[in-house]
Amino acid sequence: MDKIVNQKAWFLVLPVFAVVAFSAILPLMTVVNYSMQDTFGNNQFFWNGVGWFKELLDPSTDLGGRFLASLGRNLLFSAIILAIEVPLGIVVALSMPREGWTVAVCLVILALPLLIPWNVVGTIWQIFGRPDIGLLGYTLNSLGFDYNYVSNEFDAWATVIVMDVWHWTSLVALLCYAGLKSIPDAYYQAAQIDGASRWAVFKAIQLPKMNRVLLIAVLLRFMDSFMIYTEPFVVTGGGPGNSTTFVSIELVKIALGQFDLGKAAALSLVYNLIILIVCWVFYTVMTNVGTERPEKKGAA
Amino acid sequence: MHSIPGRRLIISLFLIFLLLPIYWLVNMSFKTNAEIVTTMTLWPHQPTLENYKRIFTDESWYSGYINSLTYVLINTVISIAVALPAAYGFSRYRFLGDKHLFFWLLSNRMAPAAVFALPFFNLYSAINLFDTPWAVALAHCIFNVPLAVWILEGFVSGVPREIDETAFLDGYSFPRFFVKILVPLIASGIGVAAFFCFMFSWVELLLARTLTSVNAKPISAIMTRTVSAAGMDWGLLAAAGVLTIIPGALVIWFVRNYIARGFALGRV
Incomplete structure (x- = not known):
């Protein structure tokens, strides 16, 4: 659909601009301001220039070491959960029943974990995984595994990852399901006449039709896992040691725990910048995918 | 399929x-x-039923649910109200900076809450909104408004432009066209967008906890109280958790037929 050029449309988007600018630009300016200063309490601030940023990117300092370590952990975490959730989500979407009342039941159960407050998700897995009172922890331990997410680093990671898979695979599955639903039956009939194999149907019909929603799924999952805070915080508290301290947890520790405003602000800006860059890459790719097949938009 | x-x-x-x-x-x-x-x-x-009884009879417990629902509802109403005209604008017109604005909105949906926790604390304390549902509702707009715009834009684009033109030829003014014709046409989209605003505001804890202290404390923050000197009160914690799942489960039931498309942000 060709859009009309009309500058008056700005009036339509003005309310949104005002609300989001109030919530985004004002606070971000505060952050920029803090990031250049140092404070010794008492609301006395001193100009520190780019000092915090230098420290932040230098792994030999305390701040830099903590930031880079948590960044590394966070990237590893995001990579692992994407590697699990995307294929699993596709498989689940392909396994969805075709019609009947079971579709509604499956959809509702799939969406259920997405609507649980994040700290309750943490609580659920905290309880579920405890060796003394949790079904999972108890079962694993009676089977002879020495499973304890509080003291063992590997177990803590496994718990946080399984929790995230539990929490968010449904999102990928629902997105893929929406993509699959938009494929007309004629495509499958044509494939059948050609005698296409199951794998060929997937590769030539289903995957291309899903790539747009998959892109959204990967974007959302990457972003949300990159800023994950509540769930691992409730379950492991960032421990044992610092082994599950992700960037957001580190940031909140510095900002609200130690009230180290300058350091926290510098970390915030770098963190935000990373997110902005990744977001831009995805957005560009996504709009390009959109313009290649403009007939998809608005259909269905 | x-x-x-x-x-x-x-x-x-x-x-x-x-x-x-x-x-x-x-x-x-x-x-x-x-x-x-x-x-x-x-x-x-x-x-x-002892655990549930305690929650329903102790005000410090059940007020948490009321607080949470209050800011979630305020947030949903604000988000939809400002997002509707914007979605129409983005869907129908090209204007100076539209793509950049759209990207900027999207990037705010992705901004980590942890970055905004401290500045929001300062901002809302400065304008005397700290510890009110309004502070949390406005703070949650940062990710819900862009999301609502994104979803609604997809749905508005599904409405053929001929409908707008016919309405204007019939002498409808813009506001009247908007309320009488467009809104009913995209009612399911509004439902989906409202569902997502509800969902993301309901599940968020970090900002809600940072921006409240006593009066507007959300249920998720109150739940941390179950740790006491006598150890954890697991039963009570579990009961409180179950009660936070129920509102979500209820809303899912109403939008179940649109869920899949909604999660694709109206873009399938």
């Missing part, structure tokens, strides 16, 4: 995997603490 071999087994196993931890929480919420700590039982042997 073509499916893969063994699909019944796969989907059943996955649904069981999703439901098992939730079942465990529900199971625990009906147990006494003595039963939880001393024995391992797959279902409550001495079922009790």
